[in-house]
Amino acid sequence: MVQIKEFEVEKWMDENEGDAIHNIAETCCSSITLEELQQLSGADSPLAFLDPKQPMTYGPIRGSVALRTHIAEIYGAAPISADDVLITSGAIHANFLSLYALISPGDHVVCQYPTYQQLYSIPESLGADVTLWKANFSDKWAMSYKDLESAIRPNTKMIILNNPQNPLGTVMTKEELQKIVALARAHDILIHCDEVYWPLVHDEHIQSQVPSITELGYDNVVATGSMSKAYSLAGIRVGWLVSPKKALIDLLASVRHYTTISVSQIDDRIATLAMRPDVRRKILERNIALARKNKACVEALIAEFPSVCEWVTPNAGTTGLIRLRQKSTNGGGFIEDVSFCHNLQRETGTMLVPASHCFGAGKEFVGCVRIGYVCSHEELVRGLAGLRSYLAQYFVD
Ligand SMILES: Cc1ncc(COP(=O)(O)O)c(C=O)c1O
Incomplete structure (x- = not known):
């Protein structure tokens, strides 16, 4: 067990x-x-996004091209296209797939802390040795780069981030992320970044300074996202995995086959409407x-x-x-x-x-x-x- x-x-x-x-x-x-979504999108009726004549097949296995295209568009500065996006049942499923596919017993991983427990308990359950990279209360929950640097070992496989972060509501800015990327690059470490709250940055001083991890020119990254938090649609259970590295998306797609054939076609249609640029x-x-x-x-x-x-x-x-x-x-x-x-x-x-x-x-x-x-x-x-x-x-x- x-x-x-x-x-x-x-x-x-x-x-x-x-x-x-x-x-x-x-x-x-x-x-x-759905009524509010209708108003935001200018659709004729709350169910206008559903086609009553659409046969209820599994639909496109990785998620519809329309939805994946809209999602790819939010990573403006990254070379992400629809092919680099996999639709999942929420970010919780996306996180699970990435951790399950990429971590082996005996690996060392460093996980930002505190955070959503899934991000360190799944690696532990897979037999990884987990170092928690802790926020510092006496310094407004700041993350110390030095602490991260000294946590790295020869067998560190992954750095796990959550940006913006739950439960503290803090963020790491572009400058901080760039330092982490440089460290990961130097040691050939993969970065998994849970971006389920991105781009919900409401402090006006830093609003434009928080990119996705995919936008920093480092390929060895997986980001996860979702309709649940920033986009107010948790009930449709649509999330995603994104990576600029094709081999990573292919691996994640292979592992995904064991847990999901496709997400609900109805959910996919609703998410596609909500992620249309004007509605989003x-x-x-x-x-x-x-x-x-x-x-x-x-x-x-x-x-x-x-x-x-x-x-x-x-x-x-x-x-x-x-x-x-x-x-x-x-x-x-x-x-x-x-x-x-x-x-x-x-x-x-x-x-x-x-x-x-x-x-x-x-x-x-x-x-x-x-x-x-x-x-x-x-x-x-x-x-x-x-x-x-x-x-x-x-x-x-
Ligand atoms: C950091 C974080 N990641 C993932 C999830 C799961 O979100 P979803 O509804 O997209 O599965 C949550 C939910 O609270 C969360 O806080």
Whole structure:
């Protein structure tokens, strides 16, 4: 039997989402309806993108050319064409395929941390030796290039990145990525970059400075992406793998045959419409505006409770970590995040994610909860109202 750790964040969502009244734990930008997609695209009806006469065959195995062409277009500065894109059932499937196809027992891999647990638990389950490349809280969760450099070994096979990053909401800019690429090139290391939140960069100072890893002139890379987060369409379960290196895409396609024949043809049609350049642009504009507006609400709540809450303001993606303290009459130490989240949800209906439990048992995340703040504005306001009343009742002296 495969030896694999529980995927804690997905387990938490599974066990708690059903009872949540105000879900501010979700990582997708507020999901759109088919009716909204119709309005954004100017289609005649919410189902205009479906052809009732289309036979429901498997369809094109790698995904339709139209969809893969639209996806290739988002990697503007990279030499990516439809042939370099493979459609998958979400980025979770894309990540799995890349890690499964490319890592062997005894390989060493370095994985950015914290991140989506899949990115280090799958390599571990495959028998790889995993070094976590850790963000530094005392330096606004910055990643130290020196730490990465010293983690490299002669048998390092892969550097695994997540940019923009979940749960911290931080990004590595072009300059930082270029250093990583130079290091990988010097040691002939493959880079896998989970870009499921890209290009959702809402900090205006760096908005234009965060390229895809495929755009930096290094072929030995695999990027994964998805309709779920930046494009608000998690329900269609469409993601992708991209690489400028043909041999990598061919290998990934061979391994993919064992897990997927094709994705749903209906999902493919919906994704094709949403990724049409004019529609895609409108969805991204909507989500960047929503992220900015909602982030300001979270900042306002944190400012109301200066002795209780702190965070490093996220500049991209949909999530951030808030660190919380007990009131001083209770010792003023960090909260215990699992019981905090359970009690908060039971008393107010507001759902959050306990970070030390879901993002590794490292001491770094003690007292932290993850908030997903790019849900609908109304949901966020209601969720924050629950959190506000709970903090006022139990955490203020
Ligand atoms: C970093 C990261 N990668 C991948 C996924 C999976 O996304 P998808 O819905 O595209 O499978 C998630 C979902 O939360 C995520 O946060």
